[in-house]
Amino acid sequence: MTISNSNAPVARREALKDRLEQLTRMIEIRSVEERIQKLFAEGHVRGSTHLANGQEAVSVGIARSIDPDDIVTCTYRGHGHALALGVTPAAVLGEICGRVIGCAGGLGGSMHLVEPSVGLLPTAAIIGAGLPIACGAAMAARARGNDRVAVAIFGDGSANIGAFHESLNFAAIRKLPVVFVCENNLYGEYTRIQLSTPVEDIAVRAASYNMPGVIVDGQDADKVAEAMAEAVARARRGDGPSLVEMKTYRYSGHSRSDPATYRPAGELDAWLKRDPIDIFANRMVEENILAAGGLDKLKAEVREAVELATAEVLQSPGPELGEIMAHVGAYSGGGDQRWNFWSK
Amino acid sequence: MAKIWIRQAVLRALDDAMTDDPTVIMMGEDIAAAGGPFKVTEGLLAAHGPDRVIDTPISEMAFMGAAVGAAVCGMKPVVEMMFIEFIGVALDQLTTQAATMRYLSRGRLTAPLVVRASAGAGQGFGCQHSQMLDHWFRGTPGLKVVVTSNARTTYGLLRSAIEDPDPVVVLEPRVLYAEREEYEFDRNYRIPLGQAEIVRKGTDATLVTCGSMVRVALAAAESSKANIEVIDLLTLWPWDRKTVADSVARTGRLVTLEEAPEGSGWGGDVVSHIAIQAFGSLKAPPHRITLPEAPVPYSGPLEARFLPSPAYVAEQVDALVSTNKSPAPWWRNAA
Ligand SMILES: Cc1ncc(C[n+]2csc(CCOP(=O)(O)OP(=O)(O)O)c2C)c(N)n1
Ligand SMILES: [Mg+2]
Numbered sequence: 260m261t262i263s264n265s266n267a268p269v270a271r272r273e274a275l276k277d278r279l280e281q282l283t284r285m286i287e288i289r290s291v292e293e294r295i296q297k298l299f300a301e302g303h304v305r306g307s308t309h310l311a312n313g314q315e316a317v318s319v320g321i322a323r324s325i326d327p328d329d330i331v332t333c334t335y336r337g338h339g340h341a342l343a344l345g346v347t348p349a350a351v352l353g354e355i356c357g358r359v360i361g362c363a364g365g366l367g368g369s370m371h372l373v374e375p376s377v378g379l380l381p382t383a384a385i386i387g388a389g390l391p392i393a394c395g396a397a398m399a400a401r402a403r404g405n406d407r408v409a410v411a412i413f414g415d416g417s418a419n420i421g422a423f424h425e426s427l428n429f430a431a432i433r434k435l436p437v438v439f440v441c442e443n444n445l446y447g448e449y450t451r452i453q454l455s456t457p458v459e460d461i462a463v464r465a466a467s468y469n470m471p472g473v474i475v476d477g478q479d480a481d482k483v484a485e486a487m488a489e490a491v492a493r494a495r496r497g498d499g500p501s502l503v504e505m506k507t508y509r510y511s512g513h514s515r516s517d518p519a520t521y522r523p524a525g526e527l528d529a530w531l532k533r534d535p536i537d538i539f540a541n542r543m544v545e546e547n548i549l550a551a552g553g554l555d556k557l558k559a560e561v562r563e564a565v566e567l568a569t570a571e572v573l574q575s576p577g578p579e580l581g582e583i584m585a586h587v588g589a590y591s592g593g594g595d596q597r598w599n600f601w602s603k
Numbered sequence: 604m605a606k607i608w609i610r611q612a613v614l615r616a617l618d619d620a621m622t623d624d625p626t627v628i629m630m631g632e633d634i635a636a637a638g639g640p641f642k643v644t645e646g647l648l649a650a651h652g653p654d655r656v657i658d659t660p661i662s663e664m665a666f667m668g669a670a671v672g673a674a675v676c677g678m679k680p681v682v683e684m685m686f687i688e689f690i691g692v693a694l695d696q697l698t699t700q701a702a703t704m705r706y707l708s709r710g711r712l713t714a715p716l717v718v719r720a721s722a723g724a725g726q727g728f729g730c731q732h733s734q735m736l737d738h739w740f741r742g743t744p745g746l747k748v749v750v751t752s753n754a755r756t757t758y759g760l761l762r763s764a765i766e767d768p769d770p771v772v773v774l775e776p777r778v779l780y781a782e783r784e785e786y787e788f789d790r791n792y793r794i795p796l797g798q799a800e801i802v803r804k805g806t807d808a809t810l811v812t813c814g815s816m817v818r819v820a821l822a823a824a825e826s827s828k829a830n831i832e833v834i835d836l837l838t839l840w841p842w843d844r845k846t847v848a849d850s851v852a853r854t855g856r857l858v859t860l861e862e863a864p865e866g867s868g869w870g871g872d873v874v875s876h877i878a879i880q881a882f883g884s885l886k887a888p889p890h891r892i893t894l895p896e897a898p899v900p901y902s903g904p905l906e907a908r909f910l911p912s913p914a915y916v917a918e919q920v921d922a923l924v925s926t927n928k929s930p931a932p933w934w935r936n937a938a
Contacts, residue, residue, distance in 0.1 A: 260798030305727020
């Protein structure tokens with residue numbers, strides 16, 4: 260098992276080529292989210308936190324379909340994406356607990372994960388913010404003469420904000436190598452999609468911007484990867500952007516303070532029957548990669564690894580006071596080293 | 604007297620305003636069916652119906668702009684921005700459209716609307732959900748800006764803001780929502796916009812502040828060696844120059860305590876006005892206690908240092924009063 264054996268995000272990302280690692284990573288995401296919930300109850304997490312348990316197949320399906328030097332923007336619901344892209348459990352948990360071991364050194368918190376070495380720009384806490392930024396990353400890739408792509412991940416509720424429409428139009432008209440990924444988990448905060456959005460499928464909006472709009476079973480990591488591969492190939496070829504809609508579900512409420520009482524009875528149970536980890540594990544068994552009954556053992560191993568990472572996090576100090584002023588501008592004295600994308 | 608949560612003062616002001624004036628409507632995300640992300644609109648949907656208490660999509664530009672249009676045509680919209688940062692995606696409708704409506708129509712068209720939002724730091728929401736941002740609005744002719752500081756000022760300012768004939772931004776320090784306080788509601792209670800309050804009498808220095816920093820200032824005044832007068836500015840624009848100038852004439856010293864970085868804080872304007880208009884009454888240079896020029900840190904210990912504490916404020920005011928020199932802020936001392 261490769262989980263957490265490597266502390267290098269890029270190595271963790273490369274490891275995702277392996278089928279068993281793909282399953283392991285989904286379990287890792289689930290375990291980390293569960294641990295965060297517990298850390299919250301234990302008083303280690305401030306502010307709010309937005310879990311993505313139930314959406315693991317989307318994260319892993321995307322991460323295995325793009326390269327570490329492709330660019331990703333996503334949102335406050337980004338723990339799973341960060342882990343899938345390669346950020347270590349300790350770096351994610353550490354950030355959420357405000358420790359120096361965190362991927363933003365404890366300055367960002369749950370909503371602001373970042374790891375340039377695997378293309379992850381700081382996750383944004385403002386709805387829609389990531390889409391235009393992904394367009395710009397795609398422009399830079401093209402201007403600098405390489406075939407890198409940008410992936411913008413956002414929710415169904417975010418398809419009602421101006422930045423969504425402006426970005427799709429902008430990317431389409433300039434044929435930018437962007438893949439717009441909408442995680443349609445049926446809710447924006449406490450509001451079900453049909454109360455905020457006149458169409459059931461966000462993908463239909465692609466038609467207005469003359470780009471492919473694809474609907475994907477977001478609980479199946481292979482289906483996610485397949486759809487992503489096509490959209491990414493199209494972008495790399497220079498044929499322009501796509502909108503890929505992942506039908507998925509968040510098992511928890513919107514944020515830590517939300518018991519999700521607005522959900523119709525039975526809805527969660529129906530989704531739990533199509534759990535992304537179970538779906539993938541069953542396939543692993545069929546493919547003879549996982550022994551029958553091997554899932555529980557794997558889950559226990561991963562949970563133990565996450566527990567170790569948590570212990571490491573709780574040993575880590577918080578950032579020093581000087582960090583407040585150290586990274587505001589180039590002359591703040593923090594010894595900033597600018598990340599140079601695509602320098603090799 | 605009854606003990607209430609400060610968030611209940613928001614709810615009560617909105618509820619009473621909707622009852623008293625049928626043109627008042629509310630728009631925002633999850634304010635109706637869910638009762639509001641901060642539970643400050645709980646029950647309003649049942650009481651006033653879905654035509655007046657309106658859940659919106661995540662489309663701030665659309666509902667902010669709709670508020671402008673509805674206001675021009677006879678309604679009194681109250682828009683909730685949840686976290687004040689979210690107005691960033693809708694700023695044009697407020698600072699460029701609403702603010703110029705009266706001017707461009709030479710008074711024939713006006714936009715009597717309210718934007719209310721939770722604001723400020725202190726709870727670990729991180730740098731994109733913790734700012735005050737009052738300077739985005741203060742600098743715009745045509746807008747008024749108020750900041751609430753307790754249950755009474757929340758009720759009094761909100762009622763006045765909703766009744767005001769022009770657009771008003773109401774900033775509600777989020778840290779206060781879950782505070783409890785003795786307060787008896789009075790339906791007729793209002794705080795006139797543009798009027799500050801002296802909340803503590805003193806003789807050595809005038810400490811001007813607002814919002815959640817009022818509590819900090821009062822605690823600092825208790826522990827300080829100096830006898831500090833504390834003013835709650837309440838309205839940041841247009842602010843009460845007379846109350847501040849009269850106080851400084853008595854104390855001879857001016858200190859501002861702002862939840863804002865130095866470069867954009869309202870204290871710059873207060874200090875410049877007093878320095879220009881009341882130079883002769885100053886025994887010491889005016890002094891500003893602000894946030895450092897940095898985004899709000901997430902880490903608990905860092906955010907605690909980032910925000911002025913009562914001990915730090917007392918230390919700063921004491922230094923000013925005893926030396927008549929402006930003390931350096933902590934981050935310059937540390938450097
Ligand atoms: C501009 C802006 N408006 C409102 C919010 C508050 N907010 C945070 S998450 C959220 C719901 C987003 O729903 P969706 O896009 O479906 O993403 P999900 O949370 O389901 O992943 C809202 C309204 C915000 N962060 N930014
Ligand atoms: Mg959603």
